[in-house]
Amino acid sequence: MICGTDEAGRGPIAGPVVAAAVILDPDNPIEGLNDSKKLSEKKREKLSLEIKEKALYWAIAQSDPDEIEAINILWASMKAMQRAVEALPVKPDMVLVDGNRVPELKVPAKAIVGGDASEQCIAAASILAKVERDRQMLKWHELYPQYEFDKHKAYGTPKHLELLEKHGPCPIHRKGFNPVKRLLANL
Template structure:
């Protein structure tokens, strides 16, 4: 009953930070699990479906842009992971957390730097979080097509920053992030 947890979406300047918690079934190993950033979108999608089908338990949670702006991205990432772990229908014996910070949990937890490539349960959480966040960014693209969220997933690419300059911030932009603050006139050029 070891749970892995990870988040996706700390670096973007819009949208939520999404976390997942996964307890894998040792009797149903899943080949190919790795850090989600090292996998193609197609491979992540296929693995996401397999993880959901074969894991003993999994849950996804998030903090939206407004929460991120209120408490900061690190605290929001940890809160999203805490929510994901607490959304599991059972309490894990231990939680392995990707990174060097721990969310406040009621069960033992260990921070593992690079854990998404070292522990399958963390890698699985990484994949579920990334696939869910990307799915949401496609939905946001439908609402705000002029930002091209489908392409850059709200990361501060040159194209996204140019569109932000041109159109200003939309409701899902993180107002506490420097490029958005600058466009809103909250910091000097």
Template structure:
């Protein structure tokens, strides 16, 4: 029972950071797993569905913008991963974590830099997290179309920065991130 975990959404200036944890079934390999950033949106969506169907176990968890502002993005990323791992209904032998930091866990864990391109279980977690976060940003776009979250997924693109200058911020913006804090007059 080896679990892979990864997150999506550390760089955006709005919305949650989403993490996934996946235990793959060695008897049902999934072709095409890779770092979610190296896959097209269409390929990620197809793989996400296949992962959910074929994995032994999977879970998705997150930290919202308020939690990110309260504890910082690194700690929120680790907490989201911990939540995803702890939501799995199985005793794990080991957890493989993408990156160079580990969440606090009660199971042996290993941080693997670039793990989402190396270990299929981390790749699968990367894909689930990215697809879920993108899905949420599309939903937030319906509530706040003036920011065009559907297009940039809340990354600090020139268009997004111009939108927060024009419209101010909305409840899902991360107030501790400099571009947002600047609009609020909290930093120069």
């Protein structure tokens, strides 16, 4: 069984990095899988439901902002992917990882740059991770509406940076990320 894993949320300046691991059913293909960044939100939502329904196995895990601060975003991403793979109820024969590094796993793994666009199982993981992270950011928006996380999902957009400047960071902002770090240095 081949598992794909990918993460969502390395670039934002707030919130968790979320990873998913997916083992697709070769006898039950899913049309339209692609890198989550190349799909509309509506298409991702639809595919997420289909992946959860048709995949043999899937799991989602994350690293929260405190862990990101403690070990940096790269290692937090690796940790989230490791957790997702380990959360599967079966041990895959091989794990395909989007990117140029593989997390520490107890099974063989291969990094594939651009894998979320070339490997169906990685694309599926990319979609699950992105949809889950976006949903979490909508929940964070309810707690911190002044940052408008519902609009930018915590990416460092001009509007988010403006709101960060106006309100200062909230507990889920990544204090080691430059825009937040600069703001904190000037307080």
